[in-house]
Amino acid sequence: MKTNILIIGAGISGVSIAYNLAKKGVKGILVIDKGYFTNGATGRCGAGVRQQWATESNCILAKMSIDFFEHANKILDYSGDLEFKQEGYLILATTKEEHEQFAKNVILQNKLGIPSRQLTKDEALKIVPHLNSGAFISATFCQTDGHLNPFTMTEAYYLAAKKLGVTFSFYEEVLEIQTKNQEITQVITNKTSYQVKTVVNAAGGYAQEVGVMAGIDIPVYSENHEILATEPIEKIQGPMVMSFSKNIYCQQVPHGAFLMGRGNPQAPKGHDIESSWQFLDEMAKTVIDIMPLIGNLRVIRQWGGSYNMSPDRQPIISDTDQLKGFYMACGFSGHGFMFAPMTGLLLSELILNEKTTLDMTSLHLKRFKDQDIKHIEKSVV
């Protein structure tokens, strides 16, 4: 079978890339996914969207993506509820070092047009009164950060892409990418084979493996990050509350449930996405330390999902000089959902050889050839 462009992965990145290409008039786009709708990292993420980053590149990607989310319903002509709420991220500083780092972050963010500000403890307590005042020393807040429903956001892109003629195939897994003279010739899946010259690796947790199939070494790996959800209650908390040093993010979603997650510094590399009692123990202790009131809520479910980690914790949105027609959007290190509008835009520009909206140097695969990586994003849970 012949196809013009094959996108591997129908998560938020894949559907956004497909939509952006189709909107520019590209025909013959096929998106395949080895599972069901949003079965990968997109459907497992913490549903937060934020602009408070420590590297310039992440700040810009995030800000321009938020600008899109603000008008997403209209742009994508989607009638469902994206549950977008901009009640902010409140990021707690618990050490002097963090307080000083956050002061620098806010200067960078403001310079880039992100309306974040540093708050005293009292100001933070006014925004989230149930914070334990002994657990932090100051905070930063950005009102335009917030929550977005990953399932409906993905569906909005998916339906808009379908309307523009994009074809989707679920439960279809790539097995082999054949090349000749540094060009792609054929992609073989568990269902059929495609003669195709342009392939996009948006395989999320499996991006490294898809790279290997094409003979491209992408320095990413996956690790399990777990989340739990409580019973829904009436609204008591507007913003996402987050702390890097305490290793927690916790928000009340519009539906009423609290979602909270944390990383496991000892998590082995790999594709494990199971739930553990150790996470439950650590999560319960951490959230009660920061917000004791939340201890009165019942946990009703927990799950895990893959962060696809890159060496500098910033995404790889790139082509490669090793294989013509091979593109990748991966290594989002846990933040692919909130950057998706820019992922789709930038990758469509790269594929169509247009002038890119942003300078791609800090997102390109080539950056890892340098011996030391200059800007590592530390604002990651």
Place this chain on the structure above:
Amino acid sequence: MSHKEIIICRCEDITLQQIHDLLDQGYSTFEDLKRLLRVGMGPCQANTCGHLIQKEISKHFNKKIEEVPIHKVRPMTTGVLLKMIAEDQKDED
């Protein structure tokens, strides 16, 4: 009785009509429906709706019921207070 009046998921107030609407659009598994309607994500964790929805999928796609996968079963089996989880650890320590 109208499909709009039949509640399939009591945790999230989802009707039979909403289930049929998504099946008509081409979504075909419990996992798809769960992501778009929150069926199975509530306090009962699909104990009520799980088999009802399995039956609806089976009828809609004319498949044998044993060929329709059920939802992924996740912890917890019942709701537990976060503070109980945190406090019980202290006893173990």
